[in-house]
Amino acid sequence: MPLPHSANDLSNEKVLGILHTTDELNRLRDVDAILDKILLEARRLTGADAGSIFLVEEQHLRFAYVQNDTLFSADASNANAYADFSVPINEKSIVGYTALTGEQLAVSDAYDLPPDVPFAFNPEFDRRSGYRTQSILNLPIRTFENKLVGVVQLINAQADNGGTVAFAEDAKAYAQLLANSAALTIERGMLNRELILRMVQTAELRDPEETGAHVQRVGAYSAEILRTWAVARKWDAKAIRTGMDTIRLAAMLHDVGKVGVPDAIMKKPGVLTDDERAIMKWHTVYGARLFLHTHSELDRMSRDIALNHHERWSGGGYPGRITNLMASEVTLGAGRQGEDIPIAARIVALADVFDALSSPRCYKEPWSDEKVLALLASESGGHFDPDVVEAFFSIFDVIKAIRSKYRDEAVHAATAAGPDNPAADICRSGTL
Numbered sequence: 001m002p003l004p005h006s007a008n009d010l011s012n013e014k015v016l017g018i019l020h021t022t023d024e025l026n027r028l029r030d031v032d033a034i035l036d037k038i039l040l041e042a043r044r045l046t047g048a049d050a051g052s053i054f055l056v057e058e059q060h061l062r063f064a065y066v067q068n069d070t071l072f073s074a075d076a077s078n079a080n081a082y083a084d085f086s087v088p089i090n091e092k093s094i095v096g097y098t099a100l101t102g103e104q105l106a107v108s109d110a111y112d113l114p115p116d117v118p119f120a121f122n123p124e125f126d127r128r129s130g131y132r133t134q135s136i137l138n139l140p141i142r143t144f145e146n147k148l149v150g151v152v153q154l155i156n157a158q159a160d161n162g163g164t165v166a167f168a169e170d171a172k173a174y175a176q177l178l179a180n181s182a183a184l185t186i187e188r189g190m191l192n193r194e195l196i197l198r199m200v201q202t203a204e205l206r207d208p209e210e211t212g213a214h215v216q217r218v219g220a221y222s223a224e225i226l227r228t229w230a231v232a233r234k235w236d237a238k239a240i241r242t243g244m245d246t247i248r249l250a251a252m253l254h255d256v257g258k259v260g261v262p263d264a265i266m267k268k269p270g271v272l273t274d275d276e277r278a279i280m281k282w283h284t285v286y287g288a289r290l291f292l293h294t295h296s297e298l299d300r301m302s303r304d305i306a307l308n309h310h311e312r313w314s315g316g317g318y319p320g321r322i323t324n325l326m327a328s329e330v331t332l333g334a335g336r337q338g339e340d341i342p343i344a345a346r347i348v349a350l351a352d353v354f355d356a357l358s359s360p361r362c363y364k365e366p367w368s369d370e371k372v373l374a375l376l377a378s379e380s381g382g383h384f385d386p387d388v389v390e391a392f393f394s395i396f397d398v399i400k401a402i403r404s405k406y407r408d409e410a411v412h413a414a415t416a417a418g419p420d421n422p423a424a425d426i427c428r429s430g431t432l
Contacts, residue, residue: 011170014045014174015174015177017041017045018041018045018174018177018178018181021037021041021178021181022178022181022182022185024037025037025038025182025185026185027242028185028189028241028242028245029189029192029245029246029249029298030189030192030193030245030246030248030249031064031186031189031190031192031193032064032065032189032220032223032244032245032248033189033241033242033244033245033248034182034185034186034189034245035053035064035065035186035189036065036067036241037241038053038152038178038179038182038185038186039051039052039053039065039066039067039152040067040074041178042139042152042154042175042178042179043067043154045171045174045175045178046137046154046157046167046168046171046172046174046175047157047158047171048137048154048155048156048157048158048167049068049069049070049155049156049157049158049164050066050067050068050069050070050071050131050154050155050156051066051067051068051152051153051154051155052064052065052066052067052152052153052155053065053066053141053150053151053152053153054087054095054099054150054151054153055149055150055186055190056089056099056148056149056150057086059088059089060086060087060088060089061086061087061088061089061095061096061099061150061151062085062086063083063084063085063086063087064150065081066078066080066081066083068080068131068155070131071129071131074237075227075231075237075240076227076228076231077224077227077228077395077398078398079397079398079400079401080401081398081401082220082398082401082402082404082405083401083405084404084405091118091119092118092119092120093119093120093122094107094110094119094120094121094136094138094153095138095151095153096119097118097119097138098138098139098140098151098153099140099148099150099151102140102142102146102148103140104137104138104139104140104172104176105136105137105138106135106136106137106138106166106167106172107121107135107136107137108134108135108166109134109135110123110133110134110135110136111123111133111134121133132156132164133155133156134155134156134164135155135156135157135164135165135166135167136153136154136155137153137154137155137157137167137171137172137175138151138152138153138154139151139152139153139154139172139175139176139179140179141179141180141182141183141186142179142180142183143183143184143187144180144183144184147183149183149186149187150186152175152179154167154175157171192249193249196215196249196252196253197212197215197216197252199253199256200212200215200252200253200256202256202259203255203256203258203259211408213406213407213408214355214359214408215251215252215253215254215255216252216406217351217355217359217402217403217406218251218252218254218348218351218352218355219247219248219249219251219252220248220402220405220406221251221351221354221355221392221399221402222247222248222251222344222347222348222351223244223247223248223251224244224395224398224399224402225347225350225351225388225391225392225395226240226243226244226247226343226344226347227240227243227244228391228394228395229343229347229387229388229391230243232387232391242297246297246298246301247301247305247344247347247348249298249302250298250301250302250304250305250344251305251344251347251348251351253287253302253305253306254287254305254306254309254348254352255283255287255306255352256287256290256306257282257283257284257285257286257287257288257289257290257306258283258286258287259286260282260283260286261279261280261282261283261286262279265279265280278332281310281318281319281332282319282332284306284307284308284309284310284318284319285307285319285322285325285330285332287303287306287307288303288306288307288325289325289326290302290303290306291303291306292325292326301342301344304342304344304345305342305344305345305348307319307322307325307345308336308341308342308345308349309345309348309349309352310349311335311336311337311341311345311346311349312335312337312349312382312383312384313337313338313341313346313381313382313383313384313385313386314337314338314381314382314383315334315335315336315337316335316337317335317336317337317383318332318335319332319333319335320332320333320334320335320336321333321336321340341385343385343388346384346385346388347385347388349383349384349388350376350384350385350388350389350392351392353376353383353384354372354376354392354399355403357371357372357375358372358403359403359408360408369400373393373396376389376392376393377389377393
């Protein structure tokens, strides 16, 4: 019979667990995957049923991530994760107060706050969802230089009998250690996303449709489609998290090869000729060449997506199988088809088409959801992998939440304001 753990053994075990988690975080690249892992481990350390993470954005806390075991499954896509709101950094809210003071804050019952505290609990989410928030633990996320990055808010510590209790003192200490250890990782994830958006801005100078909002939508759509597709194939949680982390960033670079297409074609206001369309197809090869010397899974997937996201499930896409991307003479051959197309590219193909059709453009209004979904359904087994289409349809509430979060405000303003709006002139000129 094994000897029971001593308190010191348990303490060492938890510290080692935090170090292991930090090591795993350092292998992730995108900020959303990093936040997901941090929140999962913080909840595990404290026994919290739910939680959220807010990141500092100027003088506000921007909602960034959520988990809730009672309301939604941990391995399922969730529209709540893409809610778009912010909270002022001031003493009026519980999370704002934590950011303002930079100190950990524990509340035993959100509906029975002491009368002398300056902050109040907002029960709106509980009213809408039917959830009952009771105990709360707020943890400031600070770097070693004491810079505030954000706040982790953990909700409803669970007792052994399933009831809700106040957060234990040792749990508070371990969770704070994790939050502090994760701060630099979060900053790195945010920087990775920003660097990719800057690369996209380079492409945007050539193609006004290739906006930061567009690529963030395509990246988020792709990550959530992959999650659903992978769960159906019983991938383990770690593989799913790693896959989502990689495809979210790689998908954002799907059209980066357009920087190699001449301006006369990229910015032509009218319909392209057959010869011009043939040249445009080369953006897939140009994009893949940027990732020819792969040093990571992100490089490999970025190459696969850039090269293959215009292939069709039933064939007839482009550029086809190319054995030497850097050859001076490359012939675009017959398109790949079926599972010969990498799954990441099959996912991005659908995500990109959906976004192009459902988003406003300088030259068109967005298609209605009904019209877009009808087209996607009709192209299941044609343009698109049927399993990818099925995954997409099953999470359409999440897709809509993503679309709402990452809006193309400038294009929306230009199309919505009518022809007399100066922004519309900029849009037509190809500079927006």
